[in-house]
Amino acid sequence: MNFLSILNDAASYLLQPTTLAFALAATGLAVHFGFTGLLNFGMAAFMALGAYGYAISIVSFGLPWWTAMLVGMLAAAVFAVVMGIPTLRLRADYLAIVTIAAAEIVRYLFLTESFTEYTAGSGGLSGYARAFIDASPLAALPSDMKIGFGPFSYTPSQLSTILFGLFMLAIAILLVWALMRSPWGRVIKGIREDEDAVRSLGKNVFAYKMQSLIIGGVIAAVGGIVWVMGSATSPGLYTTSTTFQIWTMLLLGGAATIFGPALGAVIYLVAQSFLSGLLSGMAKAGMLPFTDSQAKVLVLILLGLVLMLIVIFRPQGILGNKRELTFVK
């Protein structure tokens, strides 16, 4: 069992596109749930719309990468509106159920063979990565060059996507910070606690919830784009399992905090990689009574347990303020 390589792999997750993507998605979910109290169990769909909006725009319509990104973000915004209009007037648990269903519908739309002309169906869509990589200032460098050190060494194209992802994450965090300390944020936090009270003060609660749904969704869509920007996308990435991983990261870091979601994403993915490598290595070395593939499943079970423990014992997460976030009203 090569301990060093396990640690290396785990450490590399600090800066993978996957990590940055989930950090963005978790930040979007923080806007929905942490700050506004909206129970959105369909975040994977927003990521999917971002990714596919981006990919299809480039592959089928030949649009430049930045237009494609806007298309992905717009698709997420429209989805938020369409989903929000019937559900935001309903009780929280109804919103939760509808979001699960809506996300699955979106995934099936990308999975079905009926649209393979655009979506390439179950096989997934690729061939768009060059649009961004070629446009990056690092494109001039030789493509097999390694920049960086240790677990953090990347080719120029990898580095491009990572730097872009970091940049978008920084903007998203800055945006959420600015919003939540503003009077708009104050209204949102009021809505989280008691809609009727806020209504009686003359605020249009429905409009605020819709705005929150859109902004959180768009941030998650950008996450979806960052995830697949340098590679390929496929419907299998956007299952409910993905959504619940985002929830775990959010709750782990602190649902109603600015940096909590990103922190949670990093810790979760690093831990997952480490545990996966460790248990897998131990299994292969015969130290555990399971096989290698069973060990990988065990990791998921352990992470599920972690989610349960967080919700029960420390719902405010690592960075959270116990007073501000409570599930028991």
Add this chain to the structure above:
Amino acid sequence: MTENASDVVVQMTDVHAGYLPGINILNGANLIARKGELIGIIGPNGAGKSTLLKAIFGMVKVRGGEITVNGESIIGLKADKLVSRGVAFVPQTNNVFPSLTIEENLQMGLYQNPKAFAERLEFVTGIFAELGARLKQRAGSLSGGERQMVAMSRALMMDPSVLLLDEPSAGLSPVRQDDAFIRVSDINKAGVTTIMVEQNARRCLQICDRGYVLDQGRDAYEGPGRDLLVDPKVIALYLGTLAEDAA
């Protein structure tokens, strides 16, 4: 009055109880209910009437004193144990299952001893004749007063040692309040020991055997209902301002 210990169904001695840590609502409350008695508990808002009842049913933390039912201590027992000891509690609201029929609601009252259903149903319809004809009606379609009746009947199904009623007249219009009081009296006349907490002090005292007037978590006055009804101290404090004005 002879102190026949075996006659005592419920006895509360120097009970201290409260919901939040450090804050007690009951501060040394005492109460005795003997077999077959109708006990009324009145008092101003915040005096602890409902809390006293809830202390008997284990719904509030008892921090001092003793509560016995048929001689055995019941402090700390959970609701299902209390039911098997014969303590029946009828809350003020949400006291029937709206999606079940009246008959099903009554069956719920007997879940610990389902075989006795027919016999108990006869007893209950003996008091509330109109129930017998409407057993298949959904409880959700009943008015407030009717639900009260069903809730009380359900409690009676288990042949309780003591029936605890939390403001049976609450939320009812004046005519229906009087109806509710008459029903409670009928239940008690059929032999059921009953303790009722009430806001409508006058009506409560008119029908109960003995009454307790609570003030700040302890019993301030106690005596036969009819005596309390005309006691000037009680009238002044607890019979309500409108009664004062209308008198």
Add this chain to the structure above:
Amino acid sequence: MTGSIKRPKTVIGLDGAAAPGVKKADPILVIDNVTRQFGGLTAVDVDHLEIPRHAITALIGPNGAGKTTLFNLLCGFDKPNSGTWAYDGTNLAGVPSFKVARMGQVRTFQLTKALSLLTVLENMKLGAPGQRGERFWTSMLPWLWRAQESEIEAKAKELLVRFKLDAKEQDYAASLSGGQRKLLDMARALMSDPNLVMLDEPMAGVNPALTQSLLDHVLDLKERGMTVLFVEHDMHMVRHIADWVVVMAEGRVVAEGPPETVMDDPAVIDAYLGAHQDVDLGVVTGRVAGELDTSAIQLLDEIEAATEAAAEGEPERRGEEEQK
């Protein structure tokens, strides 16, 4: 207990004798033909009601009278089955609650709605209308709303001083006592300089020590030119600070008038205590020796009639409990 400083009652100008539906000289709210049904049951059925401006009006009635339902309708928290009401001439029937709040009509709730996860000061600032920073796009550009925020904060602090909550400014509202939360609700409602303040059972759950303070504040509102309409059970409060009393029973307005005369109105006493005050239930139930007099027999008849009506599922005026 007429407030700590004795203040004169306002005499309400009437167009006729004090009876249900009487027109007022200067009404702020004119309510017409409002009905609200839940299933087959009529909770509210008001032909005509006018609320006088610059006065404190109490809306009272026994359980099941419909006063909370009417109150919720007027605040836009419920829609009527029929009818309209004009606030300063504008018809508000069907207008959602947040729009009503913007028109100068604010309300408080029986169970206080102080937002416990925000500080007292933040609660107050939330009450201010028209803060540009509350709009999504402008919120991200602080220089557009900073100045407004300072103004709002100054106003909030002033109100907090008036309500003696200034020391608690930075505390989370969760740490306030029940009575202090009531004061916060009221103070927050005043941030929008309303014309009409609707209070839903302001005395509910308030410990006696704070009652005086609350009463004073309500009287203050009138002095500052606002109109107050409140729903209450507490007769002391009604008697001592209301200029006008509207009594509802079974969905209808049964009496209107100044508190001194309304309380003596037989229709009102009947509505509250039932028409059979003199009946001794001890006699009726046979526990006490005695003869059933005519009043007792009438009561038993009424009970039987009500029971039959309910059994046949006829529309009846139902208690407000069931409507929740």
